[in-house]
Amino acid sequence: MVSLNKNLQKLFSIAQKTEKIIVGLMSGTSLDGLDIALCRFTENGLKTQFRLLHFTTISYQEAFKKEIQSVFAKREADLEKVCLLNAFIGNYYGELVLEALAGWGVDPGEVDLIASHGQTIYHAPKRLHLQADYPNATLQIGDGDHLAVKTGILTVSDFRQKHIAAGGEGAPLALYGDVLLGSKPGENRLLLNIGGIANLTYLPADGDYVKILCTDIGPGNTLIDAACQKYFNLPFDEDAKIALSGKVSDVLLAALLNQPFFDEVAPKTTGPELFSLDYVAIAQQQSNTLKISPEDLLCTLSAFTAKSISGFISANFKVEGLHLFTSGGGAKNPYIVNYLKTALPGATIEDTGVLGINPDAKEAILFALLGNEALCGEPVAIGNNPAALMGKFSFPL
Ligand SMILES: Nc1ncnc2c1ncn2[C@@H]1O[C@H](COP(=O)(O)OP(=O)(O)OP(=O)(O)O)[C@@H](O)[C@H]1O
Numbered sequence: 001m002v003s004l005n006k007n008l009q010k011l012f013s014i015a016q017k018t019e020k021i022i023v024g025l026m027s028g029t030s031l032d033g034l035d036i037a038l039c040r041f042t043e044n045g046l047k048t049q050f051r052l053l054h055f056t057t058i059s060y061q062e063a064f065k066k067e068i069q070s071v072f073a074k075r076e077a078d079l080e081k082v083c084l085l086n087a088f089i090g091n092y093y094g095e096l097v098l099e100a101l102a103g104w105g106v107d108p109g110e111v112d113l114i115a116s117h118g119q120t121i122y123h124a125p126k127r128l129h130l131q132a133d134y135p136n137a138t139l140q141i142g143d144g145d146h147l148a149v150k151t152g153i154l155t156v157s158d159f160r161q162k163h164i165a166a167g168g169e170g171a172p173l174a175l176y177g178d179v180l181l182g183s184k185p186g187e188n189r190l191l192l193n194i195g196g197i198a199n200l201t202y203l204p205a206d207g208d209y210v211k212i213l214c215t216d217i218g219p220g221n222t223l224i225d226a227a228c229q230k231y232f233n234l235p236f237d238e239d240a241k242i243a244l245s246g247k248v249s250d251v252l253l254a255a256l257l258n259q260p261f262f263d264e265v266a267p268k269t270t271g272p273e274l275f276s277l278d279y280v281a282i283a284q285q286q287s288n289t290l291k292i293s294p295e296d297l298l299c300t301l302s303a304f305t306a307k308s309i310s311g312f313i314s315a316n317f318k319v320e321g322l323h324l325f326t327s328g329g330g331a332k333n334p335y336i337v338n339y340l341k342t343a344l345p346g347a348t349i350e351d352t353g354v355l356g357i358n359p360d361a362k363e364a365i366l367f368a369l370l371g372n373e374a375l376c377g378e379p380v381a382i383g384n385n386p387a388a389l390m391g392k393f394s395f396p397l
């Protein structure tokens with residue numbers, strides 16, 4: 001009789017365990033660091049029970065950040081650098097996982113699976129590339145084989161390709177976790193993640209799968225961070241101190257908001273490929289505001305993020321009675337959060353901490369959860385997302 005190789009045997013036995021320990025990894029468009037969530041799961045699909053055992057973000061060194069930035073969201077990049085980074089990041093994530101596990105006193109042998117998002121370096125849905133002969137496309141690097149070999153732990157990665165192959169844009173994937181973690185019968189809820197890019201999931205009170213919507217909205221922190229780095233040599237505008245010291249330029253804000261993406265019907269996705277400092281420079285030229293102070297620019301970019309989010313919510317949902325839960329680094333930006341509270345007076349706005357979900361950990365938990373589904377789930381069609389199990393398995397030696 002032919003027998004399965006030892007890796008497949010291990011995969012089968014892990015998939016059948018009633019309880020699984022999974023590390024979720026997320027590195028987003030902000031390039032601030034690697035989010036690492038150690039989670040325990042039982043069951044799957046809508047019956048999933050999970051517990052966040054440990055969470056940390058390991059910040060990237062400036063030099064590493066610069067390496068990624070050299071190929072990040074750029075039409076033209078050094079292909080050799082992309083090739084090197086693909087292997088380097090996989091191995092580096094492996095080192096960071098081992099470091100985190102050691103810090104928590106967890107033996108790598110206790111971990112069943114690593115579920116890794118990888119680093120997005122280019123996101124090109126058709127709505128961006130506009131080339132009729134090419135499909136939606138996206139590229140995450142940090143190969144899973146390097147992670148698996150470095151850590152000795154079964155790894156699943158590269159989730160977004162299946163989403164595209166099944167008809168999606170490769171993002172947002174948040175829906176899969178948000179439905180599970182955030183739904184509450186009788187309450188219209190919005191889970192709003194303000195990372196580099198802002199996205200949300202609408203969870204209707206009646207739980208009707210068809211009405212669930214998950215979409216990107218526009219910029220989150222990406223432009224604020226880029227301007228902060230350019231004009232103040234700071235990684236981000238901590239507690240919106242700079243934005244709060246400036247004032248909004250209404251003409252620049254109007255020029256920034258004058259963008260067809262905002263009128264496109266959701267679901268839709270975007271990224272720093274569109275919302276970049278070049279985008280800001282064009283809007284400044286159009287509005288004759290090239291000479292405004294860096295403080296006023298930061299303030300206007302913060303208003304741009306906040307207004308595009310509140311505008312999208314008001315245009316698409318009944319705000320009265322809506323319960324909004326924020327997550328991502330932007331949930332800690334008082335300018336953005338206060339703007340949303342003023343612009344959406346009928347809504348209740350809190351962060352996902354009140355749901356028992358650490359707002360910084362939410363996306364890393366999502367990938368752990370998608371890893372659990374890859375092991376033992378079944379495809380479920382929810383809202384606008386294709387029914388697809390995502391991710392590719394990589395085995396240790
Ligand atoms: N105290 C704070 N005040 C203001 N902004 C903050 C604060 N803390 C974090 N941020 C913002 O949050 C960003 C990091 O957010 P997060 O880690 O959610 O992004 P990401 O996961 O990279 O993005 P994405 O979800 O788009 O992939 C920082 O770059 C910064 O702009």
Ligand SMILES: CC(=O)N[C@H]1[C@@H]2OC[C@@H](O2)[C@@H](O)[C@@H]1O[C@H](C)C(=O)O
Nearest residue numbers: 120123171172173174195197199363
């Ligand atoms: C291509 C890509 O990496 N997209 C990210 C990005 O960051 C936020 C937003 O844009 C979202 O669409 C997505 O990430 C989250 C985790 C998602 O897929 O839900």
